[in-house]
Amino acid sequence: MRSIWNGAISFGLVSIPIKLVNATENHAIHFRQIHLADGGRIRYRKVCELDEEEVSGGEIGKAYEDADGTMIPITDEDLAQLPLPTAKTIEIVAFVPADQIDPLQMDAAYYLSANGVPAAKPYTLLREALKRSNKVAVAKYALRGRERLGMLRVVDDVIAMHGLLWPDEIRAPEGVAPEGDVTVRDAELDLADALMDTLGEVDMDSLHDDYREAVEELIAAKASGEEVRPAESGEGGGGKVIDLIAALESSVRAAKKSRGEEDADADGEGDGGADEGDMAEVHPIRKTSSGASGKSSAKTSGSAAKTAKTAKKTTHRTPTGKTVTRSGGSAAKKSAPKSTGTKKSTSTAKKSSGSGGSGGSGASGGRSAAKKTTAKKSASSGGTAKKSASSGGTAKKTASSRKRASA
Numbered sequence: 224m225r226s227i228w229n230g231a232i233s234f235g236l237v238s239i240p241i242k243l244v245n246a247t248e249n250h251a252i253h254f255r256q257i258h259l260a261d262g263g264r265i266r267y268r269k270v271c272e273l274d275e276e277e278v279s280g281g282e283i284g285k286a287y288e289d290a291d292g293t294m295i296p297i298t299d300e301d302l303a304q305l306p307l308p309t310a311k312t313i314e315i316v317a318f319v320p321a322d323q324i325d326p327l328q329m330d331a332a333y334y335l336s337a338n339g340v341p342a343a344k345p346y347t348l349l350r351e352a353l354k355r356s357n358k359v360a361v362a363k364y365a366l367r368g369r370e371r372l373g374m375l376r377v378v379d380d381v382i383a384m385h386g387l388l389w390p391d392e393i394r395a396p397e398g399v400a401p402e403g404d405v406t407v408r409d410a411e412l413d414l415a416d417a418l419m420d421t422l423g424e425v426d427m428d429s430l431h432d433d434y435r436e437a438v439e440e441l442i443a444a445k446a447s448g449e450e451v452r453p454a455e456s457g458e459g460g461g462g463k464v465i466d467l468i469a470a471l472e473s474s475v476r477a478a479k480k481s482r483g484e485e486d487a488d489a490d491g492e493g494d495g496g497a498d499e500g501d502m503a504e505v506h507p508i509r510k511t512s513s514g515a516s517g518k519s520s521a522k523t524s525g526s527a528a529k530t531a532k533t534a535k536k537t538t539h540r541t542p543t544g545k546t547v548t549r550s551g552g553s554a555a556k557k558s559a560p561k562s563t564g565t566k567k568s569t570s571t572a573k574k575s576s577g578s579g580g581s582g583g584s585g586a587s588g589g590r591s592a593a594k595k596t597t598a599k600k601s602a603s604s605g606g607t608a609k610k611s612a613s614s615g616g617t618a619k620k621t622a623s624s625r626k627r628a629s630a
Contacts, residue, residue: 228366229338230311232349232375239345240338241313243366246383247332252438285368302368313364313373313384321359324374327393330386335375346382353377361387414471421478 228243256265268277286294308314313335337346353360353376360375362384372387437454444451 224334226336227333230313230364232335232346232362233308233312233314234345234349235315237345237348238312239349240342241346242336242338243384244334244336245331246334250432250435252435252442307365307370309363309365309370311365313362313375315360315362315375317361318353318356318358319361320357321376324359324361324387325393328372328387328390330388333384333386334378335382335384350377350380350382353382411467411471414468414475418471418475418478421475421482423482 224244226242226244230241230243232239232241257263258265269283270277284296284298286296288294303310335346337343349360362373362375364371364373364384366386372389374385374387375382376385377383441451
């Protein structure tokens with residue numbers, strides 16, 4: 224790499240000859256100015272204002288313009304004669320912890336290379352001393368006509384120097400912070416922490432300039448005569464004021480998706496919230512009289528079942544040993560009016576629901592009709608039980624008369 228400055232590092236009484244090399248390079252794409260009418264290049268020529276003639280680089284010097292417009296010439300010899308110890312020397316003035324250097328002061332970066340074999344020993348001594356102390360060196364140096372401030376630190380096995388702005392060159396952030404009191408809730412901070420954890424760390428070597436690559440592709444397409452299609456505009460914030468919670472939640476989901484991680488909410492393991500598309504359809508409950516009539520029908524069928532059981536229990540044995548079942552006869556006949564009662568209760572429930580004008584009155588009418596039906600059924604079943612008891616008594620009298628006849 225080509226050196227841009229030669230000098231020495233002044234480390235106390237130790238002098239280390241070094242060469243200054245640029246540590247960074249600019250990969251930006253540069254454009255030329257052209258005349259739109261014919262595509263001709265626009266050039267800036269250096270012309271003297273007095274004779275209006277173009278001058279070459281060798282004929283150009285430096286001068287300081289005074290307040291009244293007077294030009295005061297300054298030559299390189301004048302600058303070289305200045306009694307400035309940093310004119311050709313990087314003078315170390317202190318060693319401080321790295322966190323004492325404000326990153327706002329960081330400027331250009333350089334590599335310091337040992338200039339010659341004799342410089343290798345003191346160069347290595349300074350490098351190892353910086354490593355062991357975990358500190359950086361603050362130094363002064365002169366470059367391009369002005370004295371500057373620098374910071375020396377170790378990068379791999381090389382001493383690097385960062386140009387620093389002077390403290391008075393850093394502007395105070397007055398009027399930059401948001402005006403007024405802004406309150407941030409704990410829930411918003413928790414989501415911000417979750418987003419930070421999801422994004423995690425990144426390999427700095429994997430970052431690259433997407434815009435420069437897009438410009439290079441554009442230039443290649445136009446050079447080959449291809450049609451350039453407009454790129455799809457991505458969704459941007461656009462300075463809109465949005466729901467901060469919703470934006471943070473969407474950012475966390477997007478970050479997880481970009482990293483190939485499954486969202487816990489997608490598997491139902493989140494905080495119980497539902498995303499869009501997972502909401503169940505909700506239908507309103509309609510109030511009708513069918514519920515009341517259904518309840519009365521259910522009660523009526525239950526009473527009929529109890530009556531059927533009672534009818535089965537009215538069987539008895541005759542003196543000849545034959546079994547006679549009364550359920551098919553009088554019990555069956557008596558059960559017929561019960562179904563009529565059920566129909567009446569159903570019709571009564573319908574009438575009550577129609578006259579009430581609402582589901583609630585229909586339900587109360589059905590319940591009262593069902594209670595009346597149940598009372599009638601229990602009365603009829605009681606009559607059946609009495610008849611069964613009387614038939615049992617007749618059988619006993621027949622048996623006693625036969626015993627007297629045989630005697």
